Amino acid sequence: MKRIAPLAAVFALAACGQGDTTGGDAGDADTASDPLVYQGAITVLQPTQRDSAGLCAFVAESYPPQCEGLPVAGWEWDAVEHEEAQGVRWGTFVVTGTFDGKQFTLTEDPLLLSEVDPADYQPAEPEIGEPAEDLTAAELTAIADDMGERFPATVFGGVADEAHGVALVDALLVTPEMWAYAEDNFPEGAVAFTAVLQPVE
Structure with missing residues (x-):
């Protein structure tokens, strides 16, 4: 099954209009009293066999799309515009929330990617320094x-x-x-x- 890169998936699915539009383990958990809050543009998808929506790093190029994403707590499909086909619901959004080692929990309402400037949510370039050792x-x-x-x-x-x-x-x-x-x-x-x-x- 062919896969596309995360940001390509975001923008490709944002432009997809074939479905029906409906209304609106991991590492150790973060033990800090104030957990980090993360934000970015990503595809959110819920297949028929799952009870919750997931954040999709990779999306299969099929219709409807498919992925096995990180579970999202607090997601309500009725509160956002999204695509739906064959029981699968998906959309591309700016999400904000925390990660406890198992799931992503929303701390703000998601924004439709189409309602913001995607350039504001591009992943940052990796910070590459001078490695201490030459590795093969x-x-x-x-x-x-x-x-x-x-x-x-x-x-x-x-x-x-x-x-x-x-x-x-x-x-x-x-x-x-x-x-x-x-x-x-x-x-x-x-x-x-x-x-x-x-x-x-």
Whole structure:
């Protein structure tokens, strides 16, 4: 089944009008008293076999679309405009909320992507410094794979960026635990993250 990248999925599905329009495990949980709040543009989808909506890092190019997304608490389809076909409901939104290690909980009402400037919600470029060690492509790939195995709820891909000498890890969002794990287990500067949802400052 063919897949498309997260931001491509967001904008492709935002333009999709074939459906009926209806009205409106992971790493350790964040133990801070004030959990980080994340925000970004993403596809939200609920297939027929699931009881809750999910945030989709990848969306299958099918109709209706398909994905296995991170569960979203507080989502109400009746409160937002969305597409629906064959029992599947989906749309592209700007979401704001917190992550407890298992699910994403909304802290603000979602916004339709079509009602905002998408350029304001582009993922930030990864922060790539000077790696402390020269690692091989195989070593960088192993690091990316390790991050995916350790944080399966948030990491959805990774590659060896040989040009910069880092493991480039693709994530739905990056938690403090993910940063700490990378710093504690790999050479300094060996991991760089790209994230769909960014911390709200």
